[in-house]
Amino acid sequence: MSKVIFITGATRGFxxxxxxxxxxxxxxxxATGRSIEALQELKDKYGDLVLPLQLDVNDRKASFEAVNKAKEHFGRIDVLINNAGYGLFGTIEETSEEEARKQMETNFFGVLWLSQAVLPIMREQKSGHIIQVSSFLGLITLPxxxxxxxxxxAVEGFSETLATEVKGFGINVSLVEPNxxxxxxxGESAVQTKSMSIYDPVKQAFSEATATPGIFxxxxxxxxxxxxxTDAPEPPLRLLLGSFAYPAVKKVYEExxxxxxxxxxxxEEAHGA
Structure with missing residues (x-):
């Protein structure tokens, strides 16, 4: 039986x-994206199997409207894949308030809004699967x-909680964590902070570490x-993607x-008598 899949950030990449x-x-x-034109290729190739929708996931109202349009068009939503997001490159001190807020708006709040929007539909169906595209950097960190x-x-924390809240409704939650x-x-999708030369050695070390052959x-x-x-009857809460994610996470967790x-x-002393 075919499924209805709702995917954000469907114009490129994953x-x-x-x-x-x-x-x-x-x-x-x-298939949703900021540019409806960028989704036309999918529509031309697959016709009525695709419903392209323009969506800025930062807009909570628009997110709910897009989910409702999808339900009206296809009658159900079996899988939500929260994929929209981008990378902000720069040290903590370099990061402006605007850059920090925009990063959280898209990568966290955008995921939250779509998750909230789809829940009433999945509860009514008594089935559904919400897949959050996180990162192995939701478990460990890099400078x-x-x-x-x-x-x-943040996505990891709220999604793990969500999984416990909705399991009884027949809804599964999975966190996909790519390296x-x-x-x-x-590249083109990324945002760079205004550089401070004092952090050049940190950035150089980062560049050298990520230049390891085969790391991507x-x-x-x-x-x-x-x-x-999406086909698994009992999907995992977390799924690491790539050969480098597991050893990196394992090392940090052991430490x-x-x-x-x-x-x-x-x-234990801090607990008191």
Whole structure:
């Protein structure tokens, strides 16, 4: 049975690749993006299987309206994939208020609004799957991406909570956590802060670390994985994507646990008698 998939940020990168993967197997896709023109290619190729909608996920009202249009058009929404987002590159001190707020508006609040909008529909259906495109940087951090890290940590926290709240309605929540991929996430889509030369050594170290051969995955390789995720009867809460995500996360979590253990007696002392 074909599914109805609602995907944000479907004009390029993961969003476009995944939209095509669903369409090729006969699913119906609500493809959203800031530019309706950029979605025309999908419409021309797949016709009535696609409902293209212009959407700025920062606009809560527009997000609810888009979800309602999708429901009216296809009759249901089986899967929501919150993919829209971008990277903000720069150190914490360099980041302006406007840059910080815009990063959180898109990467966190945009995800929140769409999740809220789709819940009444999925509750009524007694089924649904909300997939949040987070990052392995929602579990660990890298320098020069502080606000991006923060936005993904926020998505992780609210989505884990959401999963416990809606499981009884037949709704699953999954967090997809890719390592770096060769999309334009760090290129045309990215925003750069105004640089302070004092941080040049930090940025140089970051550049050298991310220049490791093979560190970036191939976006096309994720398509089959996303199909498997949406088809799973019991999908996981978290799914790391890429070869580098797991060892990086494992190392940091082992270090955290060791530090907790080292300071355990002090932690217990703080509880009081």
């Amino acid at each position: 969003g476009k690749i995944w939209a095509e993967a669903f369409l090729k197997r006969g699913d119906r896709v609500v 020069v991406l502080g606000l991006y890290n923060a936005s993904k940590f 770096g991929y060769t999309t334009d996430w760090s 995955g191939k976006p096309e390789a994720t398509a089959a994985v996303i199909l498997k995720l 955290r646990l060791a530090s907790f253990e080292e300071w355990k007696s002090v932690s």
